[in-house]
Amino acid sequence: MIELKNITAFQGDKKVFENFNVHIGHGEKVAILGPNGAGKSTFLKLITREIYPVVKDDSHIKLFDLERVTIWDLRKQIGLISQDLQEDYTPYTTAIEVILSGFFGAIGQHGHLTPTPEQIEQAEQMLDYVGMGTYRDTHFQRLSTGQKRRLLIGRSLIHKPQALIFDEPSNGLDIKASALLLNIMRDYAKPENSLLLTTHHIGEIIPEIQRVILIKNGKVIADGAKNEVLTSEVLSDLYDTPVKLDKHNDYFHIWLD
Numbered sequence: 001m002i003e004l005k006n007i008t009a010f011q012g013d014k015k016v017f018e019n020f021n022v023h024i025g026h027g028e029k030v031a032i033l034g035p036n037g038a039g040k041s042t043f044l045k046l047i048t049r050e051i052y053p054v055v056k057d058d059s060h061i062k063l064f065d066l067e068r069v070t071i072w073d074l075r076k077q078i079g080l081i082s083q084d085l086q087e088d089y090t091p092y093t094t095a096i097e098v099i100l101s102g103f104f105g106a107i108g109q110h111g112h113l114t115p116t117p118e119q120i121e122q123a124e125q126m127l128d129y130v131g132m133g134t135y136r137d138t139h140f141q142r143l144s145t146g147q148k149r150r151l152l153i154g155r156s157l158i159h160k161p162q163a164l165i166f167d168e169p170s171n172g173l174d175i176k177a178s179a180l181l182l183n184i185m186r187d188y189a190k191p192e193n194s195l196l197l198t199t200h201h202i203g204e205i206i207p208e209i210q211r212v213i214l215i216k217n218g219k220v221i222a223d224g225a226k227n228e229v230l231t232s233e234v235l236s237d238l239y240d241t242p243v244k245l246d247k248h249n250d251y252f253h254i255w256l257d
């Protein structure tokens with residue numbers, strides 16, 4: 001479904017990746033871990049076409065089995081959560097407009113994007129699902145960080161995408177909202193749906209995520225089955241910090257050693 005081959009990519013003047021290779025198949029659920037600055041968001045931004053790789057003969061990015069995919073096709077296929085997206089919303093967008101914008105792959109609701117009555121009804125149900133029903137017409141600027149994040153979660157799901165791309169989705173969420181996020185991811189993680197999650201919270205790797213990719217300094221240092229990749233030694237090395245890892249009910253927990 002997603003193939004990055006021999007990718008070289010920059011963020012500003014910083015070369016983040018050189019000959020970077022990753023392949024993710026249909027229906028895979030994958031967690032991407034790595035220290036700050038490792039390249040996790042850059043990887044996701046290559047997929048969402050927020051940044052483009054250096055053009056080279058032997059490199060390509062294939063998305064949804066297409067060499068060429070328009071940004072609009074892409075937005076129909078994926079549901080996205082990222083900090084950048086949250087920052088792109090204008091202050092006067094209302095909560096329901098944030099959700100509705102997901103139908104159009106747009107940031108906010110503009111005059112030329114007219115939702116149908118069915119879409120409005122679905123958006124209202126989604127507001128309830130993410131616990132934001134009482135904020136239907138509240139402006140984005142009047143919401144807390146976690147409330148904004150709940151709206152983005154709703155926005156990412158409303159058009160029933162075949163892949164969710166969640167870049168640190170739990171930023172700013174309280175315990176109840178984090179639990180809601182885990183439930184939402186588990187609900188979504190059906191065999192036909194794909195999920196790519198970056199997180200610094202190991203406990204967010206839901207049981208349905210079976211593959212973990214570790215990135216450090218722009219390189220994949222491990223990629224494989226969760227139970228093989230995630231060990232105290234490997235994570236201590238990844239974060240240059242001694243940590244202990246434990247597993248309980250198919251969830252991992254980490255603490256400082």
Ligand SMILES: Nc1ncnc2c1ncn2[C@@H]1O[C@H](COP(=O)(O)OP(=O)(O)OP(=O)(O)O)[C@@H](O)[C@H]1O
Pocket residue numbers: 011012013014016034035036037038039040041042043
């Ligand atoms: N807009 C930018 N201009 C220049 N360099 C950037 C820019 N954005 C990111 N970088 C650099 O690119 C590298 C990779 O950043 P990236 O955001 O992909 O890391 P990350 O693994 O997502 O980190 P974090 O866990 O902190 O979110 C870092 O060295 C960072 O400093």
